[in-house]
Amino acid sequence: MSRTRIALSATAAAAVVLAAAACAPQPQSTPGAAGTAGADCTTDSPSLHKRGQLTVATDSPAYEPWFDSNTPSNGKGFESAVAYAVADKLGFGRDQVKWVVEPFAHSYAPGAKAFDFDINQISVTPQRAKAVDFSTSYYTANQAVLTLDDSKFAKATSLSELKGAKIGVQVATTSYQAVLERLKPAGKPSVFNTTKDEVTALTNGQIDAIVTDLPTVFYLAGAELDNAKIVGQFGYAGGTPEEFGLLLPKNSGYTSCVNRALSSLKADGTIAELTEKWLSASANVPELKQ
CATH class of the missing domain: 3.40.190.10 (Periplasmic binding protein-like II)
Structure with a gap:
């Protein structure tokens, strides 16, 4: 069954995810975050789950081509690559990104979250948005x-x-x-x-x-x-396409920061490049035309 329609709780199992602990850095400006009214987009923002660290969640197992070898921290696979690109725009180094496991069905349930954002092929829906924040779309499914x-x-x-x-x-x-x-x-x-x-x-x-x-x-x-x-x-322009968004805690002070980072990644062509690399070229899915 599709993660975009139901929770794959039957296949979700807890796993140890590699994460590098880092000393808290000095506050620094967030690239691309200038002009984000009312938001502290520094790497020392009080809106972060842990200051000086970007805590990113996904499920386990983490499937290809979204991830590679069930290891989100290796930067391979579309969603791992997107997460690190967002982190870079926000001013975080790779060693400041910590991955945690969050079962798919739990991610959009009401309540406190132990992460800054979850990236896990989560479709943006009005029902889910009642309990959590969503970023703007980072992927629209063909x-x-x-x-x-x-x-x-x-x-x-x-x-x-x-x-x-x-x-x-x-x-x-x-x-x-x-x-x-x-x-x-x-x-x-x-x-x-x-x-x-x-x-x-x-x-x-x-x-x-x-x-x-x-x-x-x-x-x-x-x-x-x-x-x-x-x-x-x-591609199909009609109807309501499946759109994936980064999932954040409800009313997160970091949502606008993430949106600004994604906007920059779209504008400079990074999202398009990662989509081609991991979801088309590496997955060998040709485009069908008339």
């Missing part, structure tokens, strides 16, 4: 096509080559309209209540492919299916 290795559609390189495929989508997602408008299949997509139902239909031969958001496809291919093939990804 739609993606998943099939089996031996499918006749596994080698498709364009959307037009999928017109004859029997497509499965999950109810209450943007995928149904995306399939109709972008893939324009010969037959209407089959609609399923859960991702598990989609996987069952795919393995039983009832459908040829699943279309859903790219993060879900990554998870299904890596954890649910042994013989899956990610055919490709495609």
Whole structure:
């Protein structure tokens, strides 16, 4: 099941995450934070969980391509790289970043938090935002096509080559309209209540492919299916896309600081570069065009 829709509490297990303890540095200016009204964006801000340290949370296991080797502290994988890029914009050195484990379902539950922000493929939703703060989006998910290795559609390189495929989508997602408008299949997509139902239909031969958001496809291919093939990804501007945000404690004084850092990373092209490196190039997910 997708982390963007449900908590993967069944797969979440406590793990020791490497973290480097550092002496508290002298206060320093936060790059890119000038003009953040009412916020102390220094590395010694009282809004931090621990002054002089940026405490970053994620779940364990930490899956690829978001992380690498279940080791968030190595800077590899999209979300690890984004976290360190944000830290750098905020003025923290790598040895001032401490990683802690936070189960996915606990991250957006009401209550005190033992971190400054959590980065864990957490979709921004109005319901979750009642209990926590979210940063602006650092990733907007494309739609993606998943099939089996031996499918006749596994080698498709364009959307037009999928017109004859029997497509499965999950109810209450943007995928149904995306399939109709972008893939324009010969037959209407089959609609399923859960991702598990989609996987069952795919393995039983009832459908040829699943279309859903790219993060879900990554998870299904890596954890649910042994013989899956990610055919490709495609953009869809309609509906409500899956957007990931950094999760902070409710009413955190550091939220505006994080937003300013993300804005700078988007403006200088860093987010785009990291997306290409870790979610497209390294994951080998080609873009499907007409």
